[in-house]
Amino acid sequence: MQAKEIVASAIARAQADLEEAMSELEKLPAVDAGAVAFAAHALNNYLTVTEGTIELILMRLADHPDAQIRAWLEGVQHAGNLMARTVSQLMNASANTEIKLRFEKVDLPTLVQRVCTYYQRLAERKAIRIFADSAGDVLPVWTDRVAVAAVLDNLVSNAVKYSQTGTQIRVYVRGEKGWAVCDVRDEGPGLSREDQAKLFKRGTRLTPSPTGEEPQMGYGLAVAKELTEKLGGKIWCESKLGQGSCFSFSLPAHQERMRDSGVDLLGPPSGGGEADRTKGRT
Numbered sequence: 001m002q003a004k005e006i007v008a009s010a011i012a013r014a015q016a017d018l019e020e021a022m023s024e025l026e027k028l029p030a031v032d033a034g035a036v037a038f039a040a041h042a043l044n045n046y047l048t049v050t051e052g053t054i055e056l057i058l059m060r061l062a063d064h065p066d067a068q069i070r071a072w073l074e075g076v077q078h079a080g081n082l083m084a085r086t087v088s089q090l091m092n093a094s095a096n097t098e099i100k101l102r103f104e105k106v107d108l109p110t111l112v113q114r115v116c117t118y119y120q121r122l123a124e125r126k127a128i129r130i131f132a133d134s135a136g137d138v139l140p141v142w143t144d145r146v147a148v149a150a151v152l153d154n155l156v157s158n159a160v161k162y163s164q165t166g167t168q169i170r171v172y173v174r175g176e177k178g179w180a181v182c183d184v185r186d187e188g189p190g191l192s193r194e195d196q197a198k199l200f201k202r203g204t205r206l207t208p209s210p211t212g213e214e215p216q217m218g219y220g221l222a223v224a225k226e227l228t229e230k231l232g233g234k235i236w237c238e239s240k241l242g243q244g245s246c247f248s249f250s251l252p253a254h255q256e257r258m259r260d261s262g263v264d265l266l267g268p269p270s271g272g273g274e275a276d277r278t279k280g281r282t
Contacts, residue, residue: 057073058070058077102145104142105141107140108140112171112173125212126160126166128165128166131168133170140253141254142251142252142253142255143233143252147227148231148251158220161211162188163186164188169187179251181248183248189241190239190243190244190245191237191241224249228249235247
């Protein structure tokens with residue numbers, strides 16, 4: 001067989017393989033763009049915690065006699081950095097996609113406790129302590145469990161990101177007239193009025209800088225706001241420059257439990273007095 005015939009035969013086989021691959025591709029289920037966007041934002045936070053944990057391990061094993069162990073960990077760290085870059089690209093590419101929600105009855109204090117336990121590992125890098133507590137009158141909420149976890153991820157990770165070494169973060173869940181309200185209070189630098197006016201807008205970077213050189217994307221708070229509003233709630237911030245910040249969000253309680261308790265569902269809370277906000281804190 002001549003060279004031209006060999007090449008022509010190879011091209012024909014490649015074309016046949018391509019057509020078969022395209023045919024199989026059409027059989028795959030459609031990818032939900034909103035799900036990709038949602039996963040990208042969640043993965044961004046999880047990768048931050050993973051990278052922080054690896055850094056802690058590398059510090060602890062700085063004098064380990066087996067140099068190969070450190071080389072392996074540095075390899076994992078490098079892979080994490082590459083994944084974080086990819087996730088960042090996904091976040092930017094999916095800025096305007098819709099997210100489908102799945103509603104169910106959720107115990108918010110339990111979810112808050114799990115998120116705080118998860119981020120305590122990252123906080124330990126800065127000797128920051130995270131405290132989670134709740135009042136006794138918090139009804140279950142009617143919401144999307146994963147979406148609420150994403151809101152909490154953004155608020156708690158931001159609190160860790162902008163807090164100084166040795167400070168505290170307090171997360172408190174309380175009931176308020178048929179709503180569950182979650183407060184995430186830090187002892188960070190606080191926000192000026194100019195920065196507060198720019199909160200919750202996509203791609204906006206505020207004046208405070210991360211205290212541990214963490215990445216600053218400018219999307220987390222915007223995503224938290226969009227998700228909270230899709231869940232029928234509201235998110236807001238109370239802050240004074242130099243005195244820390246308190247980010248809060250509200251979610252509607254589960255209707256069945258509200259009828260049983262005789263509570264009327266009013267509009268979502270949008271901030272309250274300091275006495276209400278700090279009641280029951282540890």
